Amino acid sequence: MRVLGIETSCDETGVAVYDTARPGPEGLRAHAVYSQIALHAEYGGVVPELASRDHVRKLLPLIRQTLAEAGLTTADLDGVAYTAGPGLVGALLVGAGVARSLAWGLDVPAIGVHHMEGHLLAPLLEDPDLKPPFVALLVSGGHTQLVGVDAIGRYRLLGETLDDAAGEAFDKTAKLMGLPYPGGPQLAKLAETGTPGAYKFSRPMTDRPGLDFSFSGLKTQVLLAWRDSDRTDATRANIARGFEDAVVDTLAIKCQRALDAAGCDTLVVAGGVGANKRLREKLHAIADKRGGRVCFPRPALCTDNGAMIAFAGALRLEAGQSAGREVHVQPRWDMASLPAVQPATA
Numbered sequence: 001m002r003v004l005g006i007e008t009s010c011d012e013t014g015v016a017v018y019d020t021a022r023p024g025p026e027g028l029r030a031h032a033v034y035s036q037i038a039l040h041a042e043y044g045g046v047v048p049e050l051a052s053r054d055h056v057r058k059l060l061p062l063i064r065q066t067l068a069e070a071g072l073t074t075a076d077l078d079g080v081a082y083t084a085g086p087g088l089v090g091a092l093l094v095g096a097g098v099a100r101s102l103a104w105g106l107d108v109p110a111i112g113v114h115h116m117e118g119h120l121l122a123p124l125l126e127d128p129d130l131k132p133p134f135v136a137l138l139v140s141g142g143h144t145q146l147v148g149v150d151a152i153g154r155y156r157l158l159g160e161t162l163d164d165a166a167g168e169a170f171d172k173t174a175k176l177m178g179l180p181y182p183g184g185p186q187l188a189k190l191a192e193t194g195t196p197g198a199y200k201f202s203r204p205m206t207d208r209p210g211l212d213f214s215f216s217g218l219k220t221q222v223l224l225a226w227r228d229s230d231r232t233d234a235t236r237a238n239i240a241r242g243f244e245d246a247v248v249d250t251l252a253i254k255c256q257r258a259l260d261a262a263g264c265d266t267l268v269v270a271g272g273v274g275a276n277k278r279l280r281e282k283l284h285a286i287a288d289k290r291g292g293r294v295c296f297p298r299p300a301l302c303t304d305n306g307a308m309i310a311f312a313g314a315l316r317l318e319a320g321q322s323a324g325r326e327v328h329v330q331p332r333w334d335m336a337s338l339p340a341v342q343p344a345t346a
């Protein structure tokens with residue numbers, strides 16, 4: 001089954017074709033992402049209305065480009081998957097409207113995909129042998145969650161952030177030290193040149209039981225450290241390193257707790273912060289020590305992309321699920337409410 005995937009939940013237009021006849025990364029026939037970063041940079045954050053309008057401009061050309069790269073035409077498609085939520089309502093409606101109309105015109109089924117399920121399943125696109133049960137750490141710009149995955153489509157929330165998401169904390173911390181938007185990846189790059197231990201920040205909520213997170217206090221600690229410092233480039237790098245180590249340690253401590261609680265040794269990491277080099281190294285070291293495994297998508301599939309939507313949509317379409325004919329989006333959507341994915345013949 002060849003499925004077109006469309007992602008427009010925020011500030012990236014993502015399109016991909018996934019072919020279930022070729023399991024694993026080979027199934028990804030083509031994918032392309034257009035980032036609106038430059039458009040929003042002068043505002044220091046995503047402007048929802050500008051995001052919607054840019055998706056309108058970019059989506060159709062990107063679909064044509066992706067199909068051409070895959071050597072396919074719309075007639076080769078067996079289904080269309082789109083991000084139905086969570087996300088910005090106007091941005092979601094652009095993708096959903098195009099996807100639903102295309103599927104109707106081609107007389108193929110369409111499916112609305114949960115954006116975080118897309119992130120969560122991206123590591124399975126890379127590794128077809130990876131199967132539930134496992135624990136997933138979702139770390140992105142809008143979410144920080146630990147999820148118990150009993151089966152594909154059966155998700156239990158084990159813990160989540162009470163305030164800022166990990167990616168949001170990276171972005172806000174970068175901004176307050178004067179790094180240009182979006183600062184997360186730049187802060188991580190700067191941290192590589194910083195001296196470990198020069199600045200020591202707390203590991204929030206690790207001193208008590210539980211699997212929830214809180215990152216907003218860390219941002220305040222950085223603000224005070226930066227304010228009272230000499231503000232040189234070297235100090236900025238040292239603070240960046242101290243901040244990154246605090247976030248990575250905190251995530252790692254909670255991941256170990258979640259694995260212990262679940263009696264499980266497989267950890268799956270997804271979302272933009274999953275591209276962070278130090279987080280990848282730390283979680284690999286922990287997995288080696290436990291004799292377990294940790295799986296990440298390649299960095300390009302950690303941040304928003306159409307491939308994860310095509311893949312997650314293909315699993316659901318193959319199971320016989322599909323959306324109605326109306327254009328329906330859910331800006332807020334609880335992942336635990338998703339239906340399980342079962343074979344159509346069951």
Ligand code: ATP
Pocket residue numbers: 009010086115119139140141142143166167168170171182183184185188271272273274275276277302303304
């Ligand atoms: P959500 O998926 O929750 O709706 P989103 O789609 O905006 O949010 P993603 O695209 O998954 O989030 O990830 C973007 C986030 O990842 C940003 O906050 C960015 O700063 C962060 N990020 C990307 N690369 C890195 C990195 N190397 N180190 C730390 N953070 C990173």
Ligand code: MG
Pocket residue numbers: 010011012141304
């Ligand atoms: Mg984005």
Ligand code: FE
Pocket residue numbers: 115119140141271272303304
């Ligand atoms: Fe995302």
